[in-house]
Amino acid sequence: MEPIFTSKLIQACITSIKVVDNYVLAGIGGNINIYNVVSATFLRRFKIFEGSKIHGIELNPVDQQLFIYSGQKMKLVRYEGEYEKFSREPSFLADDWILAAKFIDNYSRIATITMNNLLQIRNTSLEVTEQYTCNERSMLYSACIGFNTWDEIIVFAGTAFGNIFIWKPSISTDKQCAVQETLKGHKSVILSIDFNEDLKMMCSTSDDRSSILWAQEGIKHKKFEKKCKVYGHQARVFCCKVMSNFFVSAGEDSVLNIWNFDGSLLRMVEPHQGGAIRSLGYHEERNYIISGGEDGSLTSFSAFTSVESKKVDIMPKMEVPRQVILLSSGNIAVVSEGGYLLCYICSENRWVTIDHHKELEQCSLLEVSPCRKCVALIGFHGEMYFYKELRGTLLKKCYYKLETQSKIAGAHWLNCKNFLTYENEGRLFTWDVQKNSVEIKYQYTLPWNGERRLTSACLHKECLVIGDRKGHLHVYNKKEFPIRSMMKVHTSQGVSKLYSISNVVISLGRDSLLKMHRLEKDLRLTPVSADKLPFTWLGSLYKNYLVGFSGENLILWDIKVRRTLLKSSCGGGHRSWDFSENTFIYLKSKAINIKHFDLPAILPLDFISGYHVKEINCLKAIRIGGYYILISGGEDTVLRLKKVDLTKERVELTSIKKFKSHLSSIKAIGFHKVEESDNKITYLIFYGGGREQILMYKLIISVENSSLEISCLEQDSYYNNSNDVETRIMDMNVVEYNKRILLFAACSNGNIHLFKIVKGENPDEFVLKFMKTFQYKLRCLLKITSLFVSNMKMLLTMATDGMLVFWNFSEVLNNDSPTYSDAVPAHQSGINSYSIKAISDTQILILSGGDDNAVVLNLIEFSSTDSTKVSVVDTFKDVGVHCALISGAFICDKFFVTTAIDQRVLLFSWEIIEDKLKCRCLSMFHTAIADVQGMECFNNGRLDIFVYGNGLEYITSRRILSG
């Protein structure tokens, strides 16, 4: 069979990293991508293997060779110059899975260690010249070869049972080697081993969540001793690396820990959006750590954080600080226990006393405006002092004494002009703060919900939005009582902060949730999105960053990239803290602590930006001009929009947007074109999955100067309002019928929900209207689609019973509990993929693939008299070409393509001769994507195929359709 497909792009887990000089060589699938470390720019890509992952790269700088291995495959490739060219070499097959390899004896030979604890020595033609076995033939999960001359070589073998065997191939009898040392310390599978030859230190990581650093100690009998054992991961520890001064462990929990040799944790980083970390590299000169994640991202960051800490514990007049805030100048305003307002000039380490209010000795509130230039100092009994920042210190503006009924319990700046105070009894005032005066604007009352505690407030479109301790949100206009109250928006600890940003209200809670809301015309707040972060206490927002606390640490979180930038020990949520720009200040044990961060230095450099963290369950592609827009969703509950630019010489995948609104895994995506003009196309996008949740978005793509402008807005959602959280939406189909847009959603309990999409009050908006639910059987539905045959619209459903089930549209729409009109058996069990091709008015071809490993092509005829009855004219069935669940199918003129979990992509030809199907397998391609969940296929004269699963591969065919 001739090769017809070529891989254009792979976005998948980075399984190996090699850092040489200023270059990073990264193994992605069977490709090696080369990047410049300093500029983080992509240079070149070379295809090494088809359909398998590169697990290791070894360098021979003398002869300019790379030994690259992938499971049992291996290659010795010659490169030119600065990795500008790779020679084409045949790949060799080892007897067993290669776990580690090394050039030895002045790069003249290569040693490999395989899973069955077998060491093989190969010459530069990759022929085995010698072979040594260890007397312990345990199954290995990891291994490492130490040193590079035959006499010195030692093998570290990590077993499934937690032991590490050390053996020396040069000491053997009959090519059989005895174990020299057995290191015991782990309780379970050893997942990685790294040995630093200079330090003679070895690190091992395990399934038991621990990492152990071992060092060769002793003068006479050098033995490896446990130097330290560290626990810093909540899941399996996948990889490690021993550097000259520290060692690194990284794992499934996406955490990368930097430890010193005594086992103290120096840093904790999470560069991969929560995806497991699979590979590590280190650039010594720049002190950069490079990591590759399961989300397909490749990231480098400086090992050194450059955080400057300072502690100010002496104040003038022996005062004790009560509250601290940051001013726009970076100076710190402090109110003390003695009622002093002071300003600390950071650059000069100097204190300036601004004011003293004896009546504020008992208690006071210090609040700074969003611009950090206006400061309010509020007393318990209604004393209100307003200050303005001027030349780095504060200047008093005005004073007001409020006759309070009870104590003032809190105050907030709504913006730089509007201020809010509230009292214990629930009385709330907003103030108009002028240059030299302050006036009451409105008075409000907090509703009684068991308690009245305001925790946050903001002004949004002329309305006041407040959040309380119970987690409720209240919206006020000018009336005393709230117009709308939204209950339990956040849980347990209430709403910690509210922001009005462009046209949404953002609320932060201490329940890990960052939520966005929209204010409707009737002053309701409706949810736009909810993002659950990996830490509970969300403190405040600063640009795209969020400051929060997790246990004893301050967390700086990048909202856009969804990752932790910084975790810094500070003792936890403080009585008084503030964050702005690059400074975090907090009070702890009567001292003011200042931390300066060098944000640009903290920000990781992304060589490849991340994609889905877990499996991609569904992907739809839209072709517009020279672009493909990819919409994908998966187990990580995030919907992502990416763009593939075909006009560029090197195909690239660029991010457009991502949405984290779905509560559970996303299983199906549907889209429908609603409007099209010369330069603007509007689609409705639906996605659904776990918890029977469906979200509807509007995607507007405008073409301007051959570049694309893309916007995506949430429109509506559906959510099953019962307690049944286990039912999943498995597939969706959008169809236009009698000028109505209908959405069918097939569920895991055999139900089909029907919706119609109508325009809302606002002509721009679309609304999802639930119509009815009907049932097929108590069978898990897997696919749903609609087709048009002999002037009839039909619905086709497929479930785990392997039947192709046809429903008459009018029956479905008009009958309350419709029944299907006919069913055709196609598979022994679930149908996981299908594709349909109309042959004539009454004949169609249905290609289907199931978890019974079968590819089935059915030629189906609809009865001319009763078009609800179907009959199978002929069937082609192949059960041997794939050896796993068939998850993708596509049929076009003369050809069809299938793909399966076995990572094969197969091209068949088909023809019908006298009602008989003749099919032939033409070509096979192996994709590097594991756990293939499906494919999107386009026929543009050549086939463009996006195979997705544990990553994404874009492959194209030769121009096959012409000949």
Added chain:
Amino acid sequence: MGKGSKDKRDIYYRKAKEHGWRARSAYKLLQIDEKYDILEGVNKAVDLCAAPGSWSQVLSRRLYLNEKITISPRYDLDENNESPKDDEIEEEESIEPNENVKIVAVDLQPMAPLPGVIQLQGDITKLSTAQEIIKHFEGGLADLVVCDGAPDVTGLHCIDIYIQGQLILAALHIACNVLLKGGTFVTKIFRGKDNDLLHNQFLTIFKEVYVFKPSSSRNSSIEAFIVAKNYSPPDGFDPTLMTPFLNVGERNFDQLTGINRIIIPFMVCGDMSVYDSDVTYPLQLAGEAEPYIYHEPVQKPIDPPYANLKNMPQPKPVSEDSPEMEVLAKPSTSKSVGDEDAQHHPSKNESPAESHLMADANATNEDLLSLLVQSLKTDDPSVQDSLANLLNTLGISAIEKISKETETTVSSGNHQTLEVSQEIQVHEIGSSVPSESVEVTMVIDQEQTRNSQIIGQGNAFAENVQLEGQEANQDTLQQSDNFVINWVKYERGTCTCSMDAISHEGECDSDCDDESHNM
């Protein structure tokens, strides 16, 4: 998720619990038997990788205890009145166990005993294990060898499938050494890349080979089973010489698509009336007279290797200005430094920072008690902090009561507070009644409001109440979901909703001198 949640999602999981099976995989063997009659006339059986023992259980009940087990839903739907009594009947009438039957279960781990099953702790990659098995058969050979083992998976599919392949070969090696001619071998496989080559190797030593997927195996699952019947090794085949590590390597793929390829039939359990493992069934099944009752798992999971993780102190990063950080500050090129370092502190500090007991989301009563005991002994504020944290993670309102009653600072009121908390703690944990927990939240809420007012009176305990546990607990999750339910009916219009929105910063409209500042 509630208790019944997994029961709804997975009918076989639930049925397994209801019928006393140790794991849902018992149904897989039963379905294989239904299809291929593998248990017919079997007297000597071997279960490899047996733990937790659900397949041994099937062998024991079907062969040794001579039970009839029907697995179609009719069992539940029509004869449901009898079905729960099945087990009882045996106990009462005690059907004569078939003493001719010998079942040997092999695993590395021990498992709970089963009637008629001889347990053997051994490694299936070793030939000695096979010899040991034969010993139990008193010289005879086995009629049936089954293996439902799976390796520790790494998450990288290619490696996992390879390792599973190695495991199958090890099992096959044992099977070849203990099977009677004409015997049957059943093993789990992962359907993945290039695995059909492995399956084809079975054809050289078995007359009939099927790849079977029971309907109790989920649609998305990559597992399937090889049922190899009629063991007939070629003449002169010495199984002891067979290497357990056959080459399962990647070969020329043309042989797969060529004309002479051998295709092993792939079968799925034919009876479509059985339960669908992908369906979300209601807890109360139609036709089931008995009301649904939640059943605890028959066999709780054995201690995972990371079981003691929760007892491990979670390390906190050292502060940025500590001298330890210097190792990161400079590019570490000097190699001599390392040699010195290697001599330093031999294996000091093996369990880092033990004195810093910290709150942990997985904290148990035992942890709490030990902390309490420790805190009673010491005045160490860090212990007090941890205690408060821990109590907080456990959602205990004791703190509130303490601080109310004492109204003193920690240092002076230690003993008093801790006694109180100890009392309350036992009560609270013992009865986690929802109504009470609501109260708890409220109580803590008040405490925190007081703090957020920054009145400066809150004592150290109160401050610590604010410290969050490191992980969100399950309750928070559920409540947040409830929130979404409340919102379902709201209408929507257009709105941008991406994270980009955040980068638009609020404009400041004050009379500040500088107009161009940010929020």
